[in-house]
Amino acid sequence: DAGITQSPRHKVTETGTPVTLRCHQTENHRYMYWYRQDPGHGLRLIHYSYGVKDTDKGEVSDGYSVSRSKTEDFLLTLESATSSQTSVYFCATRLAGGETQYFGPGTRLLVL
């Protein structure tokens, strides 16, 4: 367990509003990831980070941006939320040289 927390845990927002989700880790893991989980799709990678200020896109990155200004924090921003972004969002971390990703508890987002 990498001591991962996500905030908020639940959020309801309206279409067109910006939303930022935060992932915080206490284990100094180099790599951090954002996934979304939807019925019938499993876990899909949105963005990931391989170091402070180093990020890259995953398979479902459209409509999302990320930032990592500190090792321990990885932010996911929905610039203008849409109903298709209603989902459960998970953050994960990985130690440099390790193979296992460790997941946070998730954020349930509802876009009305």
Added chain:
Amino acid sequence: DQQVKQNSPSLSVQEGRISILNCDYTNSMFDYFLWYKKYPAEGPTFLISISSIKDKNEDGRFTVFLNKSAKHLSLHIVPSQPGDSAVYFCAASQLKSGGSNYKLTFGKGTLLTVNP
């Protein structure tokens, strides 16, 4: 194109019996495989993994088998317990890609229900 497939959305077994969860993959470059367990309203937790240089890895009640020629892996849980009821995700990766390119590709998950 789905590179990791879990073709059974759900599986129901009796307590004490064996649970077998299956996973198929299409990308021959995958060389490391993981299973995660997920309870409702929680994040996935790592369960067990296997490298492509092995065909079996065991950890207590959990054993993962890998058949590289068939591009198939399975998770065996013996004996199954009601607390094992959860969604199980299979994931695959390319260890050789290394560093920042190392990513996991997940299947859609299988809901296991263990009945008392």
